[in-house]
Amino acid sequence: MEIYLAEHAGFCFGVDRAMNLALKTGEDKDCEVFTLGPLIHNPQAVERLEESGVEVRAELENISNGAVIIRSHGVPPKILDQAAERDLELINATCPFVKRAQEKAKELKEEGYQVVISGDKEHPEVVGILGFADNEAIVVEDESDFDKLADEQKVGIIAQTTQSLENLQKLSNYLLTEVSELKVYNTICTTTGQRQNEAAELSKKVELMLVIGGHNSANTNRLAEICRESGVKTYHIEAVDDLQTNWFKNIKKVGITAGASTPNWIIKEVVRRMEEIKNEEEKNDVEATSLTEGEIVSGKIEEVSQEGISVDLGGDTEGFIPKDEIKEEDFEEEYNVGDEVEVEVLDPEGEDGRASLSKKKVDVEQAWEKVEEIHQSGEIIEAEVNDTVKGGLVVDIGVRGFIPASHVAIEYVEDLSQFVGQTLKLRIIEVEREDNNVVLSRKVVLDEERQEKKKEVLSSLEEGTEIEGEVTKLVDFGAFVELGGVEGLLHISEISWGRIGHPSEVLEEGEMINVKILGVDEEEGRVSLGLKQTQPDPWEEFLEEYNEGDIVEGKITKTVDFGAFMEIKPGVEGLIHISQLSHDHVATVEEVVTEGDVVKTKVINIEPEGRRVGLSIKELESPAPKQKKSKPKTTTRDNNNNNNNNEGSGVKLGDVFGDLFEE
Numbered sequence: 001m002e003i004y005l006a007e008h009a010g011f012c013f014g015v016d017r018a019m020n021l022a023l024k025t026g027e028d029k030d031c032e033v034f035t036l037g038p039l040i041h042n043p044q045a046v047e048r049l050e051e052s053g054v055e056v057r058a059e060l061e062n063i064s065n066g067a068v069i070i071r072s073h074g075v076p077p078k079i080l081d082q083a084a085e086r087d088l089e090l091i092n093a094t095c096p097f098v099k100r101a102q103e104k105a106k107e108l109k110e111e112g113y114q115v116v117i118s119g120d121k122e123h124p125e126v127v128g129i130l131g132f133a134d135n136e137a138i139v140v141e142d143e144s145d146f147d148k149l150a151d152e153q154k155v156g157i158i159a160q161t162t163q164s165l166e167n168l169q170k171l172s173n174y175l176l177t178e179v180s181e182l183k184v185y186n187t188i189c190t191t192t193g194q195r196q197n198e199a200a201e202l203s204k205k206v207e208l209m210l211v212i213g214g215h216n217s218a219n220t221n222r223l224a225e226i227c228r229e230s231g232v233k234t235y236h237i238e239a240v241d242d243l244q245t246n247w248f249k250n251i252k253k254v255g256i257t258a259g260a261s262t263p264n265w266i267i268k269e270v271v272r273r274m275e276e277i278k279n280e281e282e283k284n285d286v287e288a289t290s291l292t293e294g295e296i297v298s299g300k301i302e303e304v305s306q307e308g309i310s311v312d313l314g315g316d317t318e319g320f321i322p323k324d325e326i327k328e329e330d331f332e333e334e335y336n337v338g339d340e341v342e343v344e345v346l347d348p349e350g351e352d353g354r355a356s357l358s359k360k361k362v363d364v365e366q367a368w369e370k371v372e373e374i375h376q377s378g379e380i381i382e383a384e385v386n387d388t389v390k391g392g393l394v395v396d397i398g399v400r401g402f403i404p405a406s407h408v409a410i411e412y413v414e415d416l417s418q419f420v421g422q423t424l425k426l427r428i429i430e431v432e433r434e435d436n437n438v439v440l441s442r443k444v445v446l447d448e449e450r451q452e453k454k455k456e457v458l459s460s461l462e463e464g465t466e467i468e469g470e471v472t473k474l475v476d477f478g479a480f481v482e483l484g485g486v487e488g489l490l491h492i493s494e495i496s497w498g499r500i501g502h503p504s505e506v507l508e509e510g511e512m513i514n515v516k517i518l519g520v521d522e523e524e525g526r527v528s529l530g531l532k533q534t535q536p537d538p539w540e541e542f543l544e545e546y547n548e549g550d551i552v553e554g555k556i557t558k559t560v561d562f563g564a565f566m567e568i569k570p571g572v573e574g575l576i577h578i579s580q581l582s583h584d585h586v587a588t589v590e591e592v593v594t595e596g597d598v599v600k601t602k603v604i605n606i607e608p609e610g611r612r613v614g615l616s617i618k619e620l621e622s623p624a625p626k627q628k629k630s631k632p633k634t635t636t637r638d639n640n641n642n643n644n645n646n647e648g649s650g651v652k653l654g655d656v657f658g659d660l661f662e663e
């Protein structure tokens with residue numbers, strides 16, 4: 001990109017003079033210094049003056065003392081008079097070109113001419129000139145104002161200093177045939193004409209013009225107008241911040257000019273930024289034109305069609321991604337014009353002069369990188385199941401992923417098709433990029449979730465509390481009970497206060513039961529449960545119901561060398577020691593009682609702490625002559641229960657009698 005700066009851009013002679021005068025006055029004066037209206041039509045320059053102590057006042061009435069600077073546009077004579085009356089120090093910075101127009105207006109008026117001003121009637125310069133013609137001049141802005149001059153015969157024309165020569169000529173030509181006497185003074189500032197001519201010339205040889213200056217500056221607006229009239233794209237900016245880099249895309253030549261009220265430092269900032277933009281453009285051009293096969297580049301989507309996507313790679317380089325090189329089948333909906341895309345160069349030249357590109361390759365590469373990253377971090381991902389194949393499921397995680405059937409769930413799943421379309425939580429357990437192989441597992445995720453749940457439940461279980469659970473399995477040594485994520489063991493000894501041979505005598509699989517938590521081992525994940533603890537303790541009942549000396553009847557549950565055990569009530573057994581079986585000598589227990597016999601006994605001893613009851617048959621009988629195998633009268637045989645099992649019996653021998661009776 002080439003940049004051309006107009007020779008006469010920025011402060012004109014008049015503005016430069018006014019600005020320097022104002023800055024110097026602001027620095028030198030001890031009193032307050034004001035300008036009547038903004039010194040020049042440029043907000044940045046006005047700010048700089050304020051920093052130097054020169055403030056803007058719209059009216060003289062707002063200034064009570066100090067110095068007042070008249071700006072380059074000039075003012076009507078009555079303002080100068082009023083300033084003198086108010087005893088204000090007057091610093092007149094009216095541009096000499098404007099002063100000449102004022103003087104010519106005064107002169108013509110005094111000579112009896114109808115003064116006509118070619119210009120903008122609202123502009124302060126014109127308002128000032130009007131004052132010098134006793135406010136009786138006619139202002140002509142364009143041809144539509146010509147009819148205001150119909151009855152005039154002796155006319156003198158002057159022009160606003162920034163007026164175009166063409167307008168002045170048109171007005172003069174019109175009046176030449178309409179009036180008897182005509183005087184024309186070309187009061188147009190030569191600087192303005194020169195600047196405008198330069199702008200017109202420059203705009204013809206560039207593709208874009210920048211006109212710098214305040215939006216309220218008449219001469220800057222006129223410059224922009226002249227540039228546009230030549231057909232070139234023109235931007236009117238106030239300062240560097242207004243520049244937009246996209247204006248210069250594919251632009252090779254840029255012209256810059258600036259209004260007469262535009263400070264040099266603003267022009268310099270714009271030129272410097274333009275140089276930067278130029279360098280960036282050139283860099284982009286170099287990057288875009290030196291494509292190599294396999295290179296990854298980025299560009300902006302210019303067009304999306306059925307055939308593929310056109311990409312602007314910067315500079316003059318364009319590329320095309322054929323639809324086969326785009327992963328998404330619905331790419332027409334997925335991608336939009338203006339989107340930034342990363343692509344791999346397949347062929348820098350391409351078949352039609354555009355580089356041939358692939359989006360798919362970049363996507364796959366990025367997907368692999370992501371997969372490896374996730375595999376290393378162990379992160380859990382979610383993916384939708386696309387299909388079932390022999391031995392497992394297929395998911396899309398940017399690349400094809402496989403879930404073996406054994407990893408689909410914790411338990412074996414017969415019908416895998418039920419998962420198609422479902423989004424599953426998965427962990428990558430194997431990546432073999434060379435073989436295009438990614439293996440995922442849902443089972444490990446479920447396992448972890450289960451362990452987590454188990455931990456939660458374990459920590460919520462409190463020893464001694466009761467909880468409801470489902471009997472899931474009966475085994476010889478007890479039952480397993482599901483407690484909402486944790487399985488607890490109900491040992492056979494904790495099922496019933498009475499003696500049972502197998503848990504199935506009391507429980508059924510699938511049954512809901514209330515159990516007491518006897519112990520929790522969080523580390524081992526074990527919970528021990530008790531069922532009998534949720535029921536009344538038969539020993540306590542026994543203590544309330546029976547006393548030593550009571551006669552009780554019960555069934556012999558077991559015979560041992562040193563005696564026989566009798567069930568007093570379910571859960572409570574007493575021992576009839578061999579010495580308490582008979583007054584006679586008893587060699588073996590079975591001479592007197594056998595399992596299943598129902599006998600009457602006397603309670604001869606109760607030990608609450610040891611949960612022991614001593615019973616006696618002997619004490620219920622009078623001593624009798626010694627005879628072999630004499631059955632006590634208190635004994636009856638229970639034929640239904642002589643099979644030597646312990647069904648219906650209560651507390652275990654060791655539990656009840658400890659080592660007291662172990663002989």
Ligand code: F3S
Binds near residue numbers: 013014098191
């Ligand atoms: Fe004066 Fe011309 Fe500038 S009139 S203020 S030198 S544009």
